[in-house]
Structure formats: structure tokens, C-alpha cells
Amino acid sequence: MASSKLVMKTSNKNSVMSDWAAYAAAVWSFLYGVLGLYWALGGAGFPFGENDARGHMMGSFLSHASADAGGMIIALVGIFSAGLALASVKVWRSRWISTFLLAYAWTMCFVLIVAIPDTRMIQNVAYAFMLHFHLMDWPVINQILCMVGGVLWGAAAMSYWRRMRAACGACGRVATAGAAFISINRLGKWVTWLAAIFALPYGIVRWAWAAGYPLGASDHLLIADQTISNRLVEFVLGGLPIGGAVLTLGFIMRWGEAFPRWCLFLAGKRVPTLLAVIPAAFIAALMTNAGLKISPVIISGIMKGSINGDNWGEMGPTLFWLPWGIALGMATIAYYIRRRGRCRQCGRL
Structure with missing residues (x-):
């Protein structure tokens, strides 16, 4: 009673x-x-x-x-x-x-x-x-x-x-969630790698431009003769997705759960789950949003020939934004579910 x-x-x-x-x-x-x-x-x-x-x-x-x-x-x-x-x-x-x-x-x-x-x-x-x-x-x-x-x-x-679903109001878990947890954990590894891979094309092209190499650019001289400030912009724009790809792998790596040695006074301490989840969910939403808007334009340009082998680097890499956003969102959910621990309300794992 x-x-x-x-x-x-x-x-x-x-x-x-x-x-x-x-x-x-x-x-x-x-x-x-x-x-x-x-x-x-x-x-x-x-x-x-x-x-x-x-x-x-x-x-x-x-x-x-x-x-x-x-x-x-x-x-x-x-x-x-x-x-x-x-x-x-x-x-x-x-x-x-x-x-x-x-x-x-x-x-x-x-x-x-x-x-x-x-x-x-x-x-x-x-x-x-x-x-x-x-x-x-x-x-x-x-x-x-x-x-x-x-x-x-x-x-x-x-x-x-x-x-x-009559699930726990605090965590959403039900008594028969064990099999689902295993499936999500396995799926999380695949979508994490996909999210990291989909982030690379845009970053690689931008870093090539920052180095003065006109990868996929129609105006070779414009890329080769960039000012230092423009090269810096290209380097930052390329570094954001490449850095994001590396951080995404933390979802399935040990350093995604405990801070690595180079983090000085944080080394070895537990990485707060929301510290990784909130930024990743935000970026996933933005990339899905941008990809949804720009993908039809890219596909139309490819079909019409305005995006071709000579200028593919100018717009082509953004075609990966939509699958990148979706994969990152799924990887974020899987990471959260794996790391959320035992619920204080219902006691379920």
C-alpha cells in the first residue's frame, strides 16, 4: 500500500x-x-x-x-x-x-x-x-x-x-526498454562515423582555398591571389566542420566521456553529458535546416549544368549538409541515451 x-x-x-x-x-x-x-x-x-x-x-x-x-x-x-x-x-x-x-x-x-x-x-x-x-x-x-x-x-x-506511453515523466523510460537501448547503441556508432565523414567535404575545400589551391573553383586566380585576411576566413570556415567532425567522434570515443590529458585541470574528470549534447543538437538542427534549403538548389544546378566539374567546389560540398545534420542528430540522441545513467525518479537504466 x-x-x-x-x-x-x-x-x-x-x-x-x-x-x-x-x-x-x-x-x-x-x-x-x-x-x-x-x-x-x-x-x-x-x-x-x-x-x-x-x-x-x-x-x-x-x-x-x-x-x-x-x-x-x-x-x-x-x-x-x-x-x-x-x-x-x-x-x-x-x-x-x-x-x-x-x-x-x-x-x-x-x-x-x-x-x-x-x-x-x-x-x-x-x-x-x-x-x-x-x-x-x-x-x-x-x-x-x-x-x-x-x-x-x-x-x-x-x-x-x-x-x-505511461513512461517515466523524468526520463521517458519504460520497463521493456532494454532491447531498444542495445539497438540504439549499435546504430549510434554507425551514424557517428557518417556524421564525421559528411562534415569533411566542405572543410577540405575551404582549407584548400586557404592554402591557395583552387580545388573545385572556376576562378583559379581569385583563389591563388587571396589576401591574408581572406585566407584566414577560409581557414576558419574550413576548420569549423573539420573540428566538428573530430568532436563528433567523441560520441563513441573514451575522451567523449572523460576529459583527455591535454585538458589540464579537467583531465580525467567526467564530461557533462549536456555539455556535448546541447551544442551538437543545435548544430544538427542548423545543418539539417540549411541542407533542406540548399539541396534542391544544388541538385537543380547539377541537372542544368551550372554546377559542373569546373566549379563543383563552390556549391557542391553543401550537398552533404542535409545528411550531415540528420546523422549528427541521430548520433547525438544515441550518445545521450547511452550516457544518461540511472533515472533518479524511476530508477531505470
Whole structure:
């Protein structure tokens, strides 16, 4: 009897703790919906389409949106989504309703994180390493806000999925997860290597250009006669994916769990799981986003002949961005599941 009360108390505590995501997604959706109504009524600052001069060039799916129609759609979707987020606080008896709420939450997560942002997100992250922030304008800031909303909707979807499965509200595990854990662990090794390999083509080309070798470039003289500052830019742009490939291998290497000797005072200490997971998940989302936008352009260019054997290095390597992002995301999930340890709430491994 006492054991049953303890289980019920823990379950209720986990439910209350997980409700924050649904409420946060509801608040975000409502506020963004109000912002959409403001734009629809003629308010300034509509960040898409007609007010976004760089949208089409950077692969925005909303490059042709107008403030009046686009703003009204945002308003309706925002307010409707807020209501559904509140409805997902409880698990409905109807399987159809619960499935719809779960599917809608994941769809909102995907749209806000992957579909709405464009290649300017990864562009600004790369330039931030060189302390260049001049491209950080309102459309880019709005994309960041959308990604925040996507994270909230993802958390709400995960919470609802756990409650549908009667899983632990803190970790999402169920009693029969052993076989799934083994499968994910095996898959993690393969996708980690794939993520590291897919990251290399772009970096190799950029490092070749930094060295003055026109690998896959149509204008050989432009590459050979670069200034020192331009070579430095190419070196940094190439070093980011190559460095990322090396760090990705930490997901399956010992130094991904304990800091190596060269980390001085951190040597031998346990690597915090989230220290690796959060940056990797962020980059995976950005690369998937950018790859989704640019891959159709690259494929079209190859079919039309505008991207060929003479200039393949200028755009061709970005064709690996989409599979890189997907593989990195899967590798990150596998790493997290392997390292999360025993749950303090349910006690499962």
C-alpha cells in the first residue's frame, strides 16, 4: 500500500514537472499569434517575404509571403496552436485525439526549427567565430525566436509522448526498454562515423582555398591571389566542420566521456553529458535546416549544368549538409541515451 502511494506521488510530481512545456508552448504561440495579427493590421516589422530582401537568396520558404495574408495566417495558427498546447496538458481517453495532439506538436517543432529558418542561421553562427555580427538583422532574430518556439513545442511533444506511453515523466523510460537501448547503441556508432565523414567535404575545400589551391573553383586566380585576411576566413570556415567532425567522434570515443590529458585541470574528470549534447543538437538542427534549403538548389544546378566539374567546389560540398545534420542528430540522441545513467525518479537504466 505504501509502495503504491509512493509510485502515485512520484507520477504526479513528474506530471506537474512536465506540464511546463505545454504551458510555455501555449504562451509562445499566443504571443507570436498576437504579433502576426499586428502585422496583418499594418504594423511594421513583418520579417518575411516583401520585407526580407535576402530571403529568396538565402533559401527562405516564405520569401514570397505578404504582410497582410502572412500575418493573418500567423495569427490564426498561433491562437489555434495555443489552444492545442493547453489541451495537451492532459492525455485524452480518445486515442485519435491524443495522436492528433502529439502529431501536431511534433509538426510545430519541425516547422519552427527546420522549415522557417534559412541558411542565415548557420551563416551567422560561422561568422560569430570571427566576431562578425553585421548580418544579424531583424529577420535573423525572428528566426531565432521561431527556433525557441520550436524547442518549446518539441519539449511539449516529448512530454505528451511519455505520458501516452505511461513512461517515466523524468526520463521517458519504460520497463521493456532494454532491447531498444542495445539497438540504439549499435546504430549510434554507425551514424557517428557518417556524421564525421559528411562534415569533411566542405572543410577540405575551404582549407584548400586557404592554402591557395583552387580545388573545385572556376576562378583559379581569385583563389591563388587571396589576401591574408581572406585566407584566414577560409581557414576558419574550413576548420569549423573539420573540428566538428573530430568532436563528433567523441560520441563513441573514451575522451567523449572523460576529459583527455591535454585538458589540464579537467583531465580525467567526467564530461557533462549536456555539455556535448546541447551544442551538437543545435548544430544538427542548423545543418539539417540549411541542407533542406540548399539541396534542391544544388541538385537543380547539377541537372542544368551550372554546377559542373569546373566549379563543383563552390556549391557542391553543401550537398552533404542535409545528411550531415540528420546523422549528427541521430548520433547525438544515441550518445545521450547511452550516457544518461540511472533515472533518479524511476530508477531505470
